[in-house]
Amino acid sequence: SKETIKKIAETTGTIDLKNSLNYFYGYINLESVLDLFKKRCQTMNVQFRLIGINNTTKIIIQHDLGKNWPFFIVIQMNSILNEIGYRIINDDYNSQGFSFEIVKVGG
Secondary structure (H helix, E strand, C coil): CHHHHHHHHHHHHHHHHHHHHHHHHCCCCHHHHHHHHHHHHHHCCCEEEEEEECCEEEEEEECCCCCCHHHHHHHHHHHHHHHCCEEEEEEEECCCEEEEEEEECCC
């Protein structure tokens, strides 16, 4: 269910993402989060587009990984981003894809 996916993303999903970031990059910042996310999408053959707009980074995803997968990604990403001074805004979902924007908190 959507609620179960959200709980997994907030707990073990976030821990796994942190461990992956520390293992591959040795640190967690916006660039490492975006790079790892891009690599994960490529590995899963998920179409990923990153667009810089003003002071935001917009990510657009097209996939066929099920209706709850986007919620997992957005919650997991937002948990990590909150720890480094960013957050997700304008998340939008439909049956073939989803998008969201990343902004710096307080600026």
